[in-house]
Amino acid sequence: MSLNQLPFYILLAAVCLSPLPFGAVQIGAWSLLAFVVGLVTVCWAAAAALGAGPDVRVRRLTWPLVAFLLAVAWIVFQLSTLAPASWHHPIWAMAGEALGKPLAGRVAIDPEAGRFALIRLLSYAAIFWLAVQYGADATLGERALRILTVTGAVAAGVGLLIWGAGLSHLLWFDEGFVAVQTRYGSRLAMPFVNPNHLAAFAGMGLICAVGLLAGETRGLWRPETAWREKLRRFFVTVISRQWPLLVSVMVYAMAVLLSQSRGGALALLFGLLVLGAALVRRRKPRFSQIMAAIVLVAVVAGVLFAPAVDRLADRIGAVEAEAGQRMEIYRNAGKAIEASPLLGYGYGGFPALYRMYDQQDIAGVVDFAHSTVLENVVELGIPAAALLYGAILWTVIACWRGAGDRRRDQHIPALAAAVAALALIHSMVDFPLQIPAIAATFSLILGVGFAQSVSSKSS
Secondary structure, three states: OOHHHHHHHHHHHHHHHOOOOHHHOOHHHHHHHHHHHHHHHHHHHHHHHOOOOOOOOOHHHHHHHHHHHHHHHHHHHHHOOOOOHHHOOHHHHHHHHHHOOOOOOOOOOOHHHHHHHHHHHHHHHHHHHHHHHHHOOHHHHHHHHHHHHHHHHHHHHHHHHHHHHOOOOEOOEOHHHHHHHHHHOOOOOOOOOOHHHHHHHHHHHHHHHHHHHHHHHHHHOOOOOOHHHHHHHHHHHHHHHOHHHHHHHHHHHHHHHHHOOHHHHHHHHHHHHHHHHHHOOOOOOOHHHHHHHHHHHHHHHHHHHHHHHHHHHHHHHOHHHHHHHHHHHHHHHHHHHHHOOOOOOOOOOHHHHHOOOOOOOOOOOOOOOOOHHHHHHHHHOHHHHHHHHHHHHHHHHHHHHHHHHOOOOOHHHHHHHHHHHHHHHHHOOOOHHHOHHHHHHHHHHHHHHHHOOOOOOOO
């Protein structure tokens, strides 16, 4: 490790530690993460200005960067008092009448929550940018992914051990885990608060581990080598040399299954399909080879995880029981969008807004729409949400293309595209990317994948 790479390793350490505890959802935890990210960004900028650090001029990021900055500018405008009075949310006039004094109106219904949400969003963007800069070094980028994958498996493993031992605390925290166990029963959530978030985090880690294993074994499948020799080399490589990744795959798979998250399992399946498709784009394997791989994976998974699969199957069978409440939230969110499709209600303002549209008196406080995509459309308005997700999709498509164009290290952009597919699909039916640890991990993986998405011919 050189001195120039030290800021990136500090950033990597902060992201790796963010899952413990609770996925950094507490304000102190994500504020510390944001502080470290800001400090590393300043260090990178200073080193780049002095010519002593990475300064990758990424022209391919011009359009997504413009789209993202426009979305951020709109968020700032929503939070400010600069909007015309006709654009202000009526709640400001109502509050002014109740207090007997005029209040400065805004588009945003909850400016404080919006400022917090904006800080987190900018932190994730900075993590992505730094990962692009430092991840341009293929060796450093792959090392970062390995560290992130293995340490994430350790965090998931800690949750498995606590859950298996019947304990109700992690480190010096205990009250939150008691609540989790009471609410979710036999479902595994540790070290996160919600089992669905554990499933999303473990799913991303599993895809990374499988992608890195694929990169290590890509040279073993030459056509001229006999199948027995191929399998022998494969098992020797995986078991004797890459066992940390193999153990990580097993830990992540068990965590996903024991979480009993239907959305997490389906998103993981979709992500693995994207990973497989990205990895074989150049090789065009025969149908028999594809079927053999599917059967092998199915047999291994069935033997190792049969008990957990039964629990997940029971959860899938009970999907109708929870569908009513989710659909009611989606309907109310749709009404909010119809009322203000262009202006939105302010970034981070969904919890404050929701009660105005809740006609069924759903038990408890609804803090999330259980669809990050839908929630962002409600808060930002359709145009700004389209800009934000357009910027993300641009980078994902670049990773997908890079997996087909590169001759070396194609597994890096391939796994990044697969992780993004998992995260975005899951975010349509839940809110994993609103958990700081998951969003930070996603940003770092996507940044490294984008950095390595340029064809090796070009580089």
